[in-house]
Amino acid sequence: MASRRGADKLIEEGRVKVNGKVVKELGSAINEKNDTVMVDDKIVKPVNDYAYILFYKPKGCITTVSDEKGRKTIYDYLQDLNVPHLIPVGRLDYDTEGMLIMTNDGDLAYKLTHPSYEIPKTYLVKVEGEMPEHKLAQLRKGVLVDGEKTKRCKVKLLEYKDGESKLQVTITEGKNRQIRKMFEAVEREVKFLKRIAVGELRLGGLPRGGYRYLNDDEIYYLKNM
DSSP states (O other), rough: OOOOHHHHHHHHHEEEEEEEEEEOTTTTOOOOTTTOOOTTEEEOOOOOOOOOEEEOOOTBBBBSSOOOTOOGGGGGGGOOOOOOOOSSSSSSOTTTTTEEEEEOHHHHHHHHOGGGOOOOOOEEEEESSOOOOOHHHHHHHHHTTTEEEEOOEEEEEEEEEETTTEEEESOOOOOOHHHHHHHHTTOOEEEEEEEEEEETEEOTOOOOOOEEEOOOOHHHHTTTO
């Protein structure tokens, strides 16, 4: 029905019932075989057949099921998939493109997004202007984003051409719009942002809006990172 955070919100809103009674305590234990769980008075059953999908999110869509502003969502590209409860692992903002892992395996989604696991995510970044070594050093050591210092990260300058710097950045956090805000902290505006890898799993040759199922080795890798 939702991610863990989304499920917490459903519970807090009083929309979840167990055996006919509204549950408001987060983390309440249930017996999957004997208890009946309902959301908005509809029975919810555990997912027994998990799917793991690699999706190339295009720029100009959001990573939610629907949008009050009527913008395109990632699910508009996945309409032919017959996979229940498919959710994105983490998010990419409206103007960012690249790699999204989609799954209905809640435990894996939790592992790949929880800060304590420090899963590395790699981005291709283009910014206006040059990136001198002292600014690169600032990013690597950590900069203030929303009042908190970011963790140490990897930043590699790939090229400077036609007034733009092209970089590869690997972070182990997932704060809202973190890459963009990191470069704002060193007085540079991000013009292009693309996630190209999660750990050693790379986006590869998928077209924008395309997807493929992960193979057994890739699934094993993600579960054992």
